[in-house]
Amino acid sequence: MTDTARKTETPRHEAALLPPVDVFEDAAGITLYADLPGVPKDRLNLQVEADTLTIEGEVTLDMPEGMEASHAEISLPRYRRVFTLSKELDADKVAAEFAHGVLKLRIPKAEHAQPRRVEIKVL
Amino acid sequence: MIYRTPFPRDVFAELDRLQREMREAFDITPSIRGAARGGFPAMNVGGTPRSVEIYAFAPGVDPSAIEVQIEKGVLTIAGERKVEQPAQDAKAAVHIDERFAGRFRRVVTLPDDIDANAVEARYRDGVLHISIQRKQAAQPRRISIQ
Structure with a gap:
């Protein structure tokens, strides 16, 4: 992880x-x-900065008022994962699709990697 | 000869205490159906005085292919998850393979006071949310004093 990330x-x-x-x-x-x-679409945050790809999402569940959890396997309201991209990948051309809680990222190969925010395409 | 422990305190008692505290902190109650933690789909269960709420985290599953059944106070969620694989070519490689694929089945024991006829299931953002009402008679009622 770099400081920019x-x-x-x-x-x-x-x-x-x-x-x-x-x-x-x-x-x-x-x-x-x-x-x-x-994670709803608007709570998904994808970032490519230098050679670091960060995937972050906030879990939002409809919970009735006063609900008390008795068993929780998804025990934190957030996901995060960071990857280091190699030089031959083109971070400018990352394509993202997000549907039913599954994110699909396509990173084509190219020469340079530059900081860029990834747009999310809704299905 | 006086036996002297090489440790300043009883390490095993300490470990025991630590383990007990961990268990209490995470509230892991052993169930007769086994510790299902780590299975697919991951599940959260909660309740209110009026209902029991179950969340099954099943991303990328066709909602119409999920089977939800309540029988004799036991809720079963079953189905199949097909994970897409990109077209194979000569240079294709799999670097990380962590996501669940295949058939799944998870079972939850429900409380006695649920009404099996008042169930609602919704699928949104990859989460199956099942809400089961409790029976009217079981709900807390305020008794007025004459």
């Missing part, structure tokens, strides 16, 4: 769950899938 909306020190991911590589680029159940 720390300038995200959520402070780094907050505890977060590590979402499971699948990462595939083919000749043209890398495809990443991440499970982020309970």
Whole structure:
């Protein structure tokens, strides 16, 4: 993690769950899938800065008033995972899709990696 | 000969205490159906005086393919998750493979006072939320004093 990667909306020190991911590589680029159940589209935050990719999401559940949790496996309201991208990936052309709590990122291969905020396409 | 422990305090008693405190902190009550923690879908369970709320974290599952059943006070959530794989070519490689794929089934024992006919299930953002009403008679009632 570089210092530039720390300038995200959520402070780094907050505890977060590590979402499971699948990462595939083919000749043209890398495809990443991440499970982020309970995160609405507007609470998903993707960032590519220098060679660091940060995936963050806030869990939002409809809870009736006065609900008391008796068993919690998703015990934190936040997911976070950080990846280091290699130089040949083109961070400018990252494409993101997010549906039913699954994030799909496609990172094509290219020459340079520059800081950029990733737009989320709604399905 | 006087036996002297090499440790300043009884380490095993300390470990025991630590383990007990951890268990209490995380509220892990052993269930007869086993410690299902870590299964798919992950589940959160909560309750109000009027209802029991169950959240199953099942991202990327077709909601119509999830089977939710209540029988004899036991809730079963079953289905199958198909994980997409990109087209295979000669240079394809799998670097990380952590997401669950395949058939799943999870079972939750429900409290006695639930009304199995008043169940609502919704799927949103990859979370299946099942809300089960408690029976009217079981709900707390204020008794007026004459």
